[in-house]
Amino acid sequence: MLELAPPALSTDATLTAALCAVDPVGLGGVAIRSHAGPLRDAWLNLLKSLQAEGAPWLRLPHHATDAALLGGLDLAATLQTGRPVAQRGLLARADGGWLVLAMAERCGANVAAHLSAALDHREVRLQRDGLAHTAPARLGLVALDEGQGDDECLPATLLDRLAFHVVLEPANPMDDAPVFTPAEIALARAALPTVQVPDELVQAICGAAMAWGVASLRAPHMAVRALRAAAALAGLSVADETHASIAARLVLAPRATRLPAPAEPQQAPADEQPPPSPENSRTEEDALDRTKDDAPAVPQALEDQLIEAMQAALPPGLLAALQSGEQHQARARAAGTAGALQKHAHRGRPVGTRRGEPRAGARLHLLDTLRAAAPWQRLRQREATPNTRRRIEVRREDFHVVRHRQHRPTTTVFVVDASGSAALHRLAEAKGAVELLLAECYVRRDKVAVLAFRGSGTELLLPPTRSLARAKRALAALPGGGGTPLAQGISTALELAQQIARAGDTPVTVFLTDGRANIDRHGNPGRAQATQDALIAGQAFALTGLQALLIDTSPQPADAARELAHAMCAAYIPLPYAGAAGLSQAVLLAQSTG
The missing domain is CATH 1.10.8.80 (Magnesium chelatase subunit I, C-Terminal domain)
Incomplete structure (x- = not known):
C-alpha cells in the first residue's frame, strides 16, 4: 500500500518545535490549537524527534485524577509490606521530557492547578494518603486544544505559562520551512547557558x-x-x-x-527651527549629558x-477584532453550553472521592477505601485477637464514596414585547432574532420558553421545551398591537424562571422591549403608574439574583429601557437599526459575559 507523505509544516510551526526542543523547561511548552489529524501528528512527531535522547514522552488525559498526576499510595506494595509505599505520578515520571495533555480545552481547574504548580516550581509535592514526598518535575507541556470556538479554550492559568500559542494550518507552498536535525538541537541546547x-x-x-x-x-x-x-x-x-x-x-x-498607539508627530526639521542662543545650547548640552549618565533610552x-x-x-x-476594540483574550464560555455546576450523589461526571458511607445512592470507591485502610493494617492486626484477625481489616472510617458533578441544563426564556409600540418599531426583527437564538439553543440541546405580553396581560406561548418546530410555530402566531403591561410581563417571567430553577435547570431570561409601559400591574391604563410598577417588578427580579438580559428594541437607545435594566440588574443592549442577525449575536455575547 502506498504511504502518503506527512503534510508540510509552516516556518513558524517548525521554528516553534525547534525552540521548544532547545529550552523545554524555560519556555514551559506550547498550546496547539488544531483538530486531530495528519498535520498535528506531523508536528508532534517533529518535536518528539528533536527532544533529548531517552527523554520521557508521556500522554495525560484531561480527566486525570490527583493520584495519576501527583502519585500516591502503591496499594499492592503497601498491602504486601504492611507499610506505606509511594507511587510516582505522571508529573514525576515526565521529568526531563514532555507531557502531552489531550483535549486540553476540557481540562478541569484541578488538573490545571497541578500542572501550573509543576511548571512554576519544577517539582511535584505529594502530601496525601499519609505520604509526604517531593520529586523533580522539570518538563515541557504540549496542550492539544481541539475547541470549536473561542468559548472552548485552555484555562487561563495554564495558557499563561506556555510560551507559544500555535494555530496549526497547512503550510504555504511558497513557504520554505527550515529543517533541523537532533544534532543541531543538541548543540544549541548545550550552548544555551552561554x-x-x-x-x-x-x-x-x-x-x-x-x-x-x-x-x-x-x-x-x-x-x-x-x-x-x-x-x-x-x-x-x-x-x-x-x-x-x-x-x-x-x-x-x-x-x-x-493595537499600538499611533506614533507621535515628529518635530520640525532643524533648519525650520529658530537657532538656539549660546546660553541655551550650553544648558541643553548639560541636560543631555546628565540624561545619558542617568538612564539610557x-x-x-x-x-x-x-x-x-x-x-x-x-x-x-x-487583527480585525483588535481594530474593532474587542479583546480576544476574554474568551468566556457562552451561556447555554453548560449550566451551573451542581454536586450529585450518583449522576454526572466522577470528580474524585470523599470520606463517607454508601448511602442514598452513593457508590463505594473500593480502591480509595483500600488505600485509606492499607497504612493501618499492621497496627490493626496487632490489636486484633486470633479469632477476629482478618487478612485486610477495613473499618467505617476508611469508606470513600464517589463524588459526581454535572452541569445543570439551561433554559432560555424569551420575553417578547408584542404591544403596539414594539410592533410599530421592530417586532418582526425581534421575532427573527428569537428564531436564530432558538436554533442555537436547539444545537446546544437547551430548553426554550416563549412568553409574550400585550394588551392587558401576558401569555405563555410555549412552556419550556426542546422542540424547535413548536417554538417557531408559537412565535410566528404572535400578533402585535395593544397596550404594554410591562410589569405583568416581568412578574410572570420571574415566576417562570423561579419554577425552572426549582426544577434543577439554570434559567436565562431575555427581555425584548422598548421599556415603555402604559398598563399597570392591575390592568389599568396610565403611563406614570405603569412605569413605576415596571420598575418595582424589575427590582423584585433583581433580588432573586437570576440572570437577565434586556434588549432595547426602540429605534434609538431609550432612557426607559436603560433604567429598567438597571433596576433589574440586567445586561442592557441597545441595538438601533440592527437586524435580526445582529440582535442574535448581541444576545449570545451578553450571555457569554453574564
Whole structure:
C-alpha cells in the first residue's frame, strides 16, 4: 500500500518545535490549537524527534485524577509490606521530557492547578494518603486544544505559562520551512547557558509587549528565553534584532489585546527651527549629558521593528477584532453550553472521592477505601485477637464514596414585547432574532420558553421545551398591537424562571422591549403608574439574583429601557437599526459575559 507523505509544516510551526526542543523547561511548552489529524501528528512527531535522547514522552488525559498526576499510595506494595509505599505520578515520571495533555480545552481547574504548580516550581509535592514526598518535575507541556470556538479554550492559568500559542494550518507552498536535525538541537541546547542578551533587546521586548497590550508579566520573560534559544539555534553567543523579532512574533503576537498607539508627530526639521542662543545650547548640552549618565533610552527603531514583526504575525481575524476594540483574550464560555455546576450523589461526571458511607445512592470507591485502610493494617492486626484477625481489616472510617458533578441544563426564556409600540418599531426583527437564538439553543440541546405580553396581560406561548418546530410555530402566531403591561410581563417571567430553577435547570431570561409601559400591574391604563410598577417588578427580579438580559428594541437607545435594566440588574443592549442577525449575536455575547 502506498504511504502518503506527512503534510508540510509552516516556518513558524517548525521554528516553534525547534525552540521548544532547545529550552523545554524555560519556555514551559506550547498550546496547539488544531483538530486531530495528519498535520498535528506531523508536528508532534517533529518535536518528539528533536527532544533529548531517552527523554520521557508521556500522554495525560484531561480527566486525570490527583493520584495519576501527583502519585500516591502503591496499594499492592503497601498491602504486601504492611507499610506505606509511594507511587510516582505522571508529573514525576515526565521529568526531563514532555507531557502531552489531550483535549486540553476540557481540562478541569484541578488538573490545571497541578500542572501550573509543576511548571512554576519544577517539582511535584505529594502530601496525601499519609505520604509526604517531593520529586523533580522539570518538563515541557504540549496542550492539544481541539475547541470549536473561542468559548472552548485552555484555562487561563495554564495558557499563561506556555510560551507559544500555535494555530496549526497547512503550510504555504511558497513557504520554505527550515529543517533541523537532533544534532543541531543538541548543540544549541548545550550552548544555551552561554548566550548573552543585550539590555536594549530586553527593553525593546518589554516596550513591544506594552504597546500591544500584553498584560502578562510572564510573556516578556518567556520572549527573552525564546530569543536566547533562537540565538543558540543560530550558533551565536550574542542575540540580535533578528532573534528578538522571532520571539516577538511567536510569543507576544498571540497575546495581543489592542493595537499600538499611533506614533507621535515628529518635530520640525532643524533648519525650520529658530537657532538656539549660546546660553541655551550650553544648558541643553548639560541636560543631555546628565540624561545619558542617568538612564539610557530604549532605541525607538528597535521597538518599532518588533511591533511591526508582531503585526505581520497577527492573523486577519485577530487583527480585525483588535481594530474593532474587542479583546480576544476574554474568551468566556457562552451561556447555554453548560449550566451551573451542581454536586450529585450518583449522576454526572466522577470528580474524585470523599470520606463517607454508601448511602442514598452513593457508590463505594473500593480502591480509595483500600488505600485509606492499607497504612493501618499492621497496627490493626496487632490489636486484633486470633479469632477476629482478618487478612485486610477495613473499618467505617476508611469508606470513600464517589463524588459526581454535572452541569445543570439551561433554559432560555424569551420575553417578547408584542404591544403596539414594539410592533410599530421592530417586532418582526425581534421575532427573527428569537428564531436564530432558538436554533442555537436547539444545537446546544437547551430548553426554550416563549412568553409574550400585550394588551392587558401576558401569555405563555410555549412552556419550556426542546422542540424547535413548536417554538417557531408559537412565535410566528404572535400578533402585535395593544397596550404594554410591562410589569405583568416581568412578574410572570420571574415566576417562570423561579419554577425552572426549582426544577434543577439554570434559567436565562431575555427581555425584548422598548421599556415603555402604559398598563399597570392591575390592568389599568396610565403611563406614570405603569412605569413605576415596571420598575418595582424589575427590582423584585433583581433580588432573586437570576440572570437577565434586556434588549432595547426602540429605534434609538431609550432612557426607559436603560433604567429598567438597571433596576433589574440586567445586561442592557441597545441595538438601533440592527437586524435580526445582529440582535442574535448581541444576545449570545451578553450571555457569554453574564
